[in-house]
Amino acid sequence: xxxxxxxxxxxxxxxxxxxxWAQLTGETFTITLATRAVIFALAAxxxxxxxxxxxxxxxxxxxxxxxxxxxxxILAFHxxxxxxLTDWPVTIPGTKLMPVIWLVAILVSALAALLIGLLxxxxxxxxxxxxxxxxxxxxxxxxxxxxAYGGEDGMAIYVRNGFPGLNTLIPIQFYGLCLAWLLVVxxxxxxxxxxxxxxxxxxxxxxxxxxxxVGLDPxxxxxxxxxxxxxxxxxxxxxxxxxxxxxxPTMFSWQLSGEIMVFVIIGGVGRLFGPVAGxxxxxxxxxxxxxxxxxxxxxxxxxxxxxxxxxxGGLVGIFAGRGAVHD
Amino acid sequence: xxxxxxxxxxxxxxxxxxxxxxxxxxxLRPGEIHAIIGPNGAGxxxxxQQICGGLSPDAGRIRFLGADVTALPVRARARMGLARxxxxxxxxxxxxxxxxxxxxxLGAAGRPWGFLRPALRDAGPRTLAEQALERVGLGxxxxxxxxxxxxxxxxxxxxxxALTLSPRAFVMDEPMAGLxxxxxxxxxxxxxxxxxxxxxxxxxxxxxxxxALADRISVLxxxxxxMTGTVEEVRADxxxxxxxxGDAP
Ligand SMILES: Nc1ncnc2c1ncn2[C@@H]1O[C@H](COP(=O)(O)OP(=O)(O)OP(=O)(O)O)[C@@H](O)[C@H]1O
Ligand SMILES: [Mg+2]
Numbered sequence: 001x002x003x004x005x006x007x008x009x010x011x012x013x014x015x016x017x018x019x020x021w022a023q024l025t026g027e028t029f030t031i032t033l034a035t036r037a038v039i040f041a042l043a044a045x046x047x048x049x050x051x052x053x054x055x056x057x058x059x060x061x062x063x064x065x066x067x068x069x070x071x072x073x074i075l076a077f078h079x080x081x082x083x084x085l086t087d088w089p090v091t092i093p094g095t096k097l098m099p100v101i102w103l104v105a106i107l108v109s110a111l112a113a114l115l116i117g118l119l120x121x122x123x124x125x126x127x128x129x130x131x132x133x134x135x136x137x138x139x140x141x142x143x144x145x146x147x148a149y150g151g152e153d154g155m156a157i158y159v160r161n162g163f164p165g166l167n168t169l170i171p172i173q174f175y176g177l178c179l180a181w182l183l184v185v186x187x188x189x190x191x192x193x194x195x196x197x198x199x200x201x202x203x204x205x206x207x208x209x210x211x212x213x214v215g216l217d218p219x220x221x222x223x224x225x226x227x228x229x230x231x232x233x234x235x236x237x238x239x240x241x242x243x244x245x246x247x248x249p250t251m252f253s254w255q256l257s258g259e260i261m262v263f264v265i266i267g268g269v270g271r272l273f274g275p276v277a278g279x280x281x282x283x284x285x286x287x288x289x290x291x292x293x294x295x296x297x298x299x300x301x302x303x304x305x306x307x308x309x310x311x312x313g314g315l316v317g318i319f320a321g322r323g324a325v326h327d
Numbered sequence: 328x329x330x331x332x333x334x335x336x337x338x339x340x341x342x343x344x345x346x347x348x349x350x351x352x353x354x355l356r357p358g359e360i361h362a363i364i365g366p367n368g369a370g371x372x373x374x375x376q377q378i379c380g381g382l383s384p385d386a387g388r389i390r391f392l393g394a395d396v397t398a399l400p401v402r403a404r405a406r407m408g409l410a411r412x413x414x415x416x417x418x419x420x421x422x423x424x425x426x427x428x429x430x431x432x433l434g435a436a437g438r439p440w441g442f443l444r445p446a447l448r449d450a451g452p453r454t455l456a457e458q459a460l461e462r463v464g465l466g467x468x469x470x471x472x473x474x475x476x477x478x479x480x481x482x483x484x485x486x487x488x489a490l491t492l493s494p495r496a497f498v499m500d501e502p503m504a505g506l507x508x509x510x511x512x513x514x515x516x517x518x519x520x521x522x523x524x525x526x527x528x529x530x531x532x533x534x535x536x537x538x539a540l541a542d543r544i545s546v547l548x549x550x551x552x553x554m555t556g557t558v559e560e561v562r563a564d565x566x567x568x569x570x571x572x573g574d575a576p
Binding site: 188191192194195196197198199200202203206207209210211212213214215216217221 | 447
C-alpha cells in the first residue's frame with residue numbers, strides 16, 4: 001500500500017470515527033464542525049478538479065458556492081412562504097426537498113461555470129485569475145442589491161430541508177448525507193483523473209501545444225473541467241446553506257474564494273485527499289485558535305507560507321511524498 | 328507525376344520589418360523525405376509553424392491532401408493527418424511515456440470524452456500507443472515518468488506520439504537537436520523507416536543525417552528558398568557550400 005493510500009484511509013477513518021465518537025458522547029457541536037469541514041472539503045474538491053487536473057487558477061469559486069447556496073435559499077424561501085417562484089409560463093413552486101435542491105444547485109452552477117468559462121478561458125495566467133475574481137465580485141454585488149432575497153442581510157430558512165427517509169434535523173444524519181456526497185465525489189474524482197478525459201486534461205495543463213497537435217482542443221477540455229468543478233462546488237454551497245439554514249452574499253465573497261483555494265493549497269494541489277486534509281485542518285484551526293485569538297488568520301497565513309515554501313505537495317505531500325504516477 | 332501531399336505556395340510572414348518567410352514555395356511528395364536546411368534564424372521554424380497552423384501567414388497558400396488548409400487551426404490539420412514534432416520537446420512531463428503516447432492515440436480517434444473508465448483499459452488506443460513506443464524503441468520504458476527520460480528518449484517519444492496519429496505526412500523540426508552521434512544515428516535509422524508510413528518534411532541541422540536521409544533538399548536563407556535539389560546538387564552548389572556548409576569555395 002502506498003503512503004498516499006494509507007494517508008487517505010486514515011483521513012477517511014477520522015471522518016467516520018470523530019463524529020461517531022461525538023455522537024456517543026453527546027458532543028453535538030463537534031458534529032457540526034465536522035459537517036462544516038466535510039462541506040468545505042467538497043467545495044475544495046470541486047476546485048481541485050479545475051486547479052489540480054486542469055491547472056485553472058480560479059479565484060472565483062465562491063460564485064458556484066454562492067449559487068448553490070442561493071438555489072437552496074430561494075427554493076426553500078418560496079416553499080416556506082407558500083409563494084411560487086414564478087407564475088408564468090407555468091407555475092413553479094418552491095421546495096424543501098434536498099434532492100431537488102441539489103439538482104437545481106448543480107445545474108445552475110454548471111451553467112454559470114459554462115458561461116464564465118467561455119469568457120475567462122480566452123485568457124490564461126494572471127488574466128484568468130482576474131476575470132474569475134471579477135465574476136465573483138459581480139455576483140457578490142448582485143446578491144447584495146437583490147432585495148427580493150434578503151439583499152445584504154441574506155435570508156434565513158426556518159427548518160432544514162428534508163431528505164426522504166432521514167431526519168435531517170438530527171446533526172449526525174445530516175452529517176452522514178454530506179459525507180456520502182463527499183465520498184461519491186472523491187470516487188468520481190479518482191476515476192476522472194485516470195479516464196480518457198483526465199489524461200487529456202492533464203496533458204492540456206502541462207503542454208497545451210501538444211494537445212492541439214494531436215487534434216484535441218485544450219480550451220474545450222478545460223471548459224468541461226470548469227463545468228464539472230463548478231457543479232461540485234455549487235452542490236457544496238447548497239449543503240453549506242442547509243447546514244447554517246442561512247444564505248447571504250458573503251457566500252459569494254472573494255474571501256470565500258480565497259479560503260477554498262487555501263484548502264486546496266494547504267492540503268495538496270492535485271492530490272485526491274488534498275482538499276479534505278486542507279478543509280479539516282482549516283476548520284480545526286479556526287475552532288482551536290479562533291477561541292484563543294481573533295487574529296488566528298495570521299497563524300493560518302504563516303502555515304500557508306510554510307507549506308508553499310517548503311512542502312509543495314501540501315499536507316498530503318508532506319506525509320506521502322511526491323505523487324505516484326497513475327497506473 | 329503524382330500530386331504532392333503537402334504544398335506551400337508563395338508563403339510570406341513578417342515580424343515587423345523582418346521578413347521571416349519571404350515567398351516560400353515548396354512541396355512534399357509521396358514517399359519522400361524533403362529536408363529543409365538553412366542557417367540559424369533563416370525562418371525554418373517559422374515556416375513549420377505556418378504549415379502546421381500555429382502561425383497564420385500574411386500571404387500565400389498551404390494545401391494538404393488536395394485541400395486548402397491555410398485557414399484551418401492546428402487541431403484540424405492534425406486530425407487530417409499532419410503529424411508534427413517540436414524543436415523543443417513538448418510533452419506532458421509528469422505523465423508516463425505510455426500516457427503521452429496514449430494521448431496521441433486518443434486524439435487520433437477524436438475520443439477524449441470518457442469520464443469514468445480508466446484510459447489505460449481502452450484496448451484499441453492502448454495497443455496503438457504501445458506499438459508506436461515499440462517502433463521507436465521505447466517499449467521498455469513505457470511506465471517511466473517522461474521527466475525521467477534522457478533527452479534522446481524524449482525525441483523518440485515525440486516521434487512515437489506522431490506515429491499514433493496514423494499520419495499522412497510528418498513535419499519534423501530538428502528531431503536530432505541535442506542528440507549525441509549515437510542518438511542521431513539511431514534516429515536516422517528510424518526516420519528512414521518512417522518514410523514508408525508517410526512522407527517527411529524534415530528541418531535539420533545535422534548534415535550527416537540530412538545527406539543520409541533526404542530525397543530532396545531545400546535551402547532556406549533569410550526567409551527565401553535559394554535552391555531545391557537532390558543531395559548531390561545541393562552539395563555541389565557553391566552558394567550553399569559558402570553560405571551554409573562553411574567550406575571555402
Ligand atoms: N514571434 C516572433 N516575433 C518576432 N520575431 C520572430 C518570431 N519568431 C521568430 N522570429 C524571428 O524570425 C526569424 C526566423 O526565426 P526561426 O525560429 O524561424 O528560425 P530558424 O530557422 O528556425 O532558426 P533555428 O535554426 O535557430 O531554429 C529569426 O530572426 C527570429 O528571431
Ligand atoms: Mg528553428
